Structures are given as structure tokens and as C-alpha cells.
Amino acid sequence: MTTGAGRVNRGPAAASDNRQAILRAARAVMAERGYRVPLSAIAREAGVGQGVLYRHFPTRLDLAFAVFEENVAELEAAVAPADGEALGRLWDRLVQQAMETTAFVEMVVDARRNLPEYDGGDRLLALVERALPAAQQAGRVEHSLTASDVVLAWRMVFGVVVTAPDPDSVRAAVQRARSLLPLP
Amino acid sequence: MTTGAGRVNRGPAAASDNRQAILRAARAVMAERGYRVPLSAIAREAGVGQGVLYRHFPTRLDLAFAVFEENVAELEAAVAPADGEALGRLWDRLVQQAMETTAFVEMVVDARRNLPEYDGGDRLLALVERALPAAQQAGRVEHSLTASDVVLAWRMVFGVVVTAPDPDSVRAAVQRARSLLPLP
């Protein structure tokens, strides 16, 4: 019946900090223990109560999407200077993120089952479409390559990451996978 | 207080049949409801008690591996005539299985976390090594392609399957993915 034993109530001012802390914790804990990690573990790692986690992110998917949105923001920065190298930078970041956020694939599987209407990839597709033409004019990639192909290649890299027998083998496998693909 | 209610106790003779029924059920139920489906649902679908399921497959992984082994058996048949077409047949079956057994990726993730020592891909690698040289001599694939590359390509196809926004889009996406890869 009584409330807060340990933690102090920092009031509404803590909201923004808490949100950040939760996202950071989710990223770390999901990376280590997988997408299905107990939400209570994320709350503990973030240093917040379970109710706060629930208030900010009502479902596990909401939380995972928020992590994903952070990734997208980073990608947007990568294509900001719309030069011939933008696609290369984008592709680098995409591959990097795939290696960091393994939990992402499990999230996509979950989303497919529970949120069929989620657009998800559309934002990414738009980013690629912004960067692709310049890269083609600069001769960095084939003219026959479409934006969808780039997204598809990204999904293929994910396959390599999640099926890796151990974390140490990921980097080399992804490297080799990139060499099999018609992308830089 | 008689023994069973509905089912008769068929004794040891049922063991083999039960094993088959469980595998069939696991394949079907995992395909529909995902790798994390309750084991009781698989037992129900197989028409056996939970104890039997447990006797044959002590852990979820044991069950999933057994399904995987069945797949491998099918692949062995594909490379049996060791001609120049063997690799093509193998690759076809691999892609087909990837599309059918989506739950496989979740299984691999689970295995990585809980059974680090599992060899998994070695059997597959051996199969590819058996079929690759003939294919290269027949000019079907580049000489620079290694057996590891084929396994890697298979992992990439898995990425496409599990990240598909909806089941209907899988076939076309996989088709396109194959066209990006240096395999038939």
C-alpha cells in the first residue's frame, strides 16, 4: 500500500530524462538478452519504475519502434549532404545498425504478427530514394539498382547478423556478404 | 479410476509414430504461430500428451533441431546425384525451405543464446562442398564462390523472409534477392 521505498519522486521534470534512459536501457538490454527480455529488466536498467515504462511505451512494440526511430534519425543525418557519397554513408550506417540492433529482426517478426498495418520500411525507402540518383550519376552503383533493392540488401544483411553462430563471426560474415552484393 | 480417458495406451509401438506426429505438428504450428508457440499446443496438435512430447524432446530446441534435421535429410536427397545440377537443386530446396520454415531464424537465435557449442551449419556446409565443384566445372557458378558463400547467401535469403512486411510479398522479394546474388 505504501509507495516508493528507495527511489525519490523527481516529479514531471524527470519525464524527458526517463524517456531517454528507457530508450538507452532498451537498446542495451535487448542487444544483450534479446527482444523478448522482460520489460522489468529494462525498467530496472533504466532506473525507473515499471509504471513509468508502461506510461511511455504501452507495449513492447512501442518501445522497440522508438528505438528504431532513433536509428532512422541517425540515417537522416547520413543523407543530409545530398552528394554522390550519401548512399555510401547511408549504406554504411545501415549495415552498422544491423550489426548493433540484432533485436530488430525479432521486433519486425513481432510487428508483422501484431501490427500488420505498420509502414515501417517506407521511411527508409524514402531516404534511399533521396540518395540513390546522385550515387548512380557518380558511378558508385549500377543504374539498374532500385531503392527497393537497397532495402532488400539491408534485409539480407540482417539475415546474416541474426543467423551468425557467434557474435565474433558477425563482422567478417557481413563483410563477405557485402562483397556478394552490388553495393559499396 | 481407469488409466486413460479417451486415448488407448498403445505401448512402445506408438513411440515412433508419436515422434513423427510431433515433428509434423511442430512444423505446422510453429509455421503458423511462431517459434515461441506453447509446447502444449504442439502436443495437442500432435494428439499426444505433454509428457510424451517432453520424453521425445526435452527442450524446445531439441524439437526445433529435429525439424531442422528433417530438412537436412531432404537436402541430402537433392545432392545425391552428384552432377553439375546438384548445386542448383540444393539451392532451390534451401530457398524453398527458408520460405517455409520462418520459425527457423528464431530457433537459430535461441540456439545461439542457449547452445553456443551447437555446430548447426556444418552439416549444411558439407553438403554444399559436395555439390559445388561440379557446378563450377559445369560453369553454373563462378569459381571464386566458396561453400561458405553459399551458406551465407542462404542466411541472406532468411533475412528477406523474416523481415517481409506480409507473407504475400515473400515470394517476389526472395526472387529479387536471388537475382542480386551470384547464384542460380
Add this chain to the structure above:
Amino acid sequence: MTTGAGRVNRGPAAASDNRQAILRAARAVMAERGYRVPLSAIAREAGVGQGVLYRHFPTRLDLAFAVFEENVAELEAAVAPADGEALGRLWDRLVQQAMETTAFVEMVVDARRNLPEYDGGDRLLALVERALPAAQQAGRVEHSLTASDVVLAWRMVFGVVVTAPDPDSVRAAVQRARSLLPLP
């Protein structure tokens, strides 16, 4: 970090308005969703923060009692002209209130468990005692009927209301129940 986001802080002047708004909201929300509705829902409906609700009514019972007190005030108006019709008006209002405030019974149950010393019915009893003699002299009800009996009859009507299979059947059932009772 300004004080409030949307609402302005109207200061002490708002206290009375808030109290009224909360009572109105409690009546409406409890009628629709039951006595056990989350207090946050009442605060939201009233357009106040949860802290204000808490300040005015520290417990759910305090709030429910206040609603009940409003009912009593209405009843007092009914017996104000202490004529032979006063009991009839009072009884009419009582039955009406029973039909409107179904949540009341759950409140009484709650009160019994958590506030054994609450007098509750005494105020009502006093009201009836004020109106009963004139009604008996006017021949409206039997002389053998006591004030306690009237309160008891009211409790019986409550039983009809809360056990009604559906809201639409309440009116007719109460009508019939009244006809079984020695009251107008």
C-alpha cells in the same frame, strides 16, 4: 519548464468549481463504468489533475459519500413542505435515485468493509421520520409502518436495481416491486 502545460492555475477560486466538477464527473463515470472505475478516469472527466481529486476526496469512499450527500440534499427539498404528500415525494425521489445511482450499492458494500462506524442511513431515517406521521394521518400509508420500514423498502428497491439482467428491465421491475410493498 513553465508550470502547467494546458490548463491555467486559477488559484483558490477554482477550488469550489473543481469540487463540483469532480462530483458531477464521479456521478457520471460511476454510473457508466461502476463504482470501481479508476479514479484517474474521474479526474480526467472532471478536467482536473489527480492531485486535486485527491485533495478534495482522499479516498474513493469520501468521494462516493459526497455524491450520496448530494442525494440527501435533494431529498431534504422533497420533504420541505411537511404536508401529507411529503412522504410520497420522498419515496418517489428515493426510488428514482436508486435507479440512477446503481454504484451506490457497491459503495455501501465498500463502506461496510472499510468504515464500519459510518452512520450512513441515519440522515435518511431522520428525513423519513419527519415526513411519515403526516402521511399516516392523511391515510396515505398504514399506521403500522415505521420509518425503518421505509428505509428497508428503499434497500429492497436497490436489490432490484443491482440485480437487473439489463438496464432496460429496471424500470418495469422497480414498478412491480413497488406494487408488492406497502408504500405508494
Add this chain to the structure above:
Amino acid sequence: MTTGAGRVNRGPAAASDNRQAILRAARAVMAERGYRVPLSAIAREAGVGQGVLYRHFPTRLDLAFAVFEENVAELEAAVAPADGEALGRLWDRLVQQAMETTAFVEMVVDARRNLPEYDGGDRLLALVERALPAAQQAGRVEHSLTASDVVLAWRMVFGVVVTAPDPDSVRAAVQRARSLLPLP
């Protein structure tokens, strides 16, 4: 991960006993602490695990209905000899049950909200219809009284029970309420 520390697994043979124990516990604990008592408290009182409770009665309503069904069985015994006293015995048992099973009203409220299609009272109505004619021919009750009226009277008695200020006052209040009603 490990299972049962204290309790032993008595196997399927315990099923029937457990069901009885749960019903007995539900009746006792709900009587004491109300319909909304934690299900875990009922399981503890019954000496079973929470899963067992859940297996036998998936929802709180299922459990409460089962208790109610036991009551109905008792009522059926009361009207078994279809003589002129059957209605009297039935009415006695009904009033008695109302006093014992206060939680019933909260159950009805719950059922109304969550199971609108539940027939509930129909079984009782049928019982009354079986016993009423003989009672009327024996001059025990008015001919104008219908079976619905008896059920209605029962609902009125419930109102008295649940609104009683304290348990000790229930008996006298019900006694008085019966005297206000045109039933024995």
C-alpha cells in the same frame, strides 16, 4: 525454474477433489472478503496452485457461477416433493442463501457487465414455476402472485442483505423485509 517446493503432485486423481476444495474455498473467502477477493487467496485457501484454479475456472465469473450452480442444486432438492409446502421450503432456502452468499450480488453486477447474454435467473424461475401452483391451491400465497414476483422478492431480499450496516443486523432486517412481502 524448478517446480513444486512444498506441495506434492497428487496427479490427475486430485482433479475432482481440487475442484471441490476450490468451490468450498471460494464460497468461504468470498463471503468473508467479498467477490473481488484476489483469486490467489482462494487458491491458497483451497490448498492448490494458481494454475489449478485457472484450469478449473478460467475467469472469476466461471468460479462464481459454479458456486451459484451449487446453490441451484440445493434449491432443486427443496422443491423435489411437489407439495403445497414446496414453495415455502424454496423461499426459505432462497432467503437463507441470500444471507450466506452476499458476494452473489457483486457477481451479478459483474456478469451484467461482462456476460450480457447469461440467462442466470431462468433456472430459478423454472423452479418457482414448478412449486407455485400447489402453494396457491393450498392457500399459502395469493393467486395474483406470479413466479416472476417470487424472483423479484428474492432480489429485494438481496438488497437488504448487501446494504446492511453490519452483519449482525442482517437477520432481523431480512425478517422484517419478509413481513413486508406477500410471501411466507
Add this chain to the structure above:
DNA sequence: GATGAATGAGAGTTCATTCAT
């Protein structure tokens, strides 16, 4: 050897209460 009910730890969710702003 098969059955399927029992077990109970733990996950997810809710919400009364507090309190910094």
C-alpha cells in the same frame, strides 16, 4: 510407455498515492 492435471515462478498490466514543479 502414455496421459494430462498439478505446480508455481514470473511476466505483463493496473492504479492508488505521492510530490516536484
Add this chain to the structure above:
DNA sequence: AATGAATGAACTCTCATTCAT
């Protein structure tokens, strides 16, 4: 004085695992 986010205990429900029959 008002706000509404934070807190975390408590509750319900699930399901892997065991084991009497």
C-alpha cells in the same frame, strides 16, 4: 493551489516441467 508524471505493490494469467495413475 493545481498539475500530472513517477512509483511499485498487487493482481491476473501463462506455461515449462513434473509425476501419480
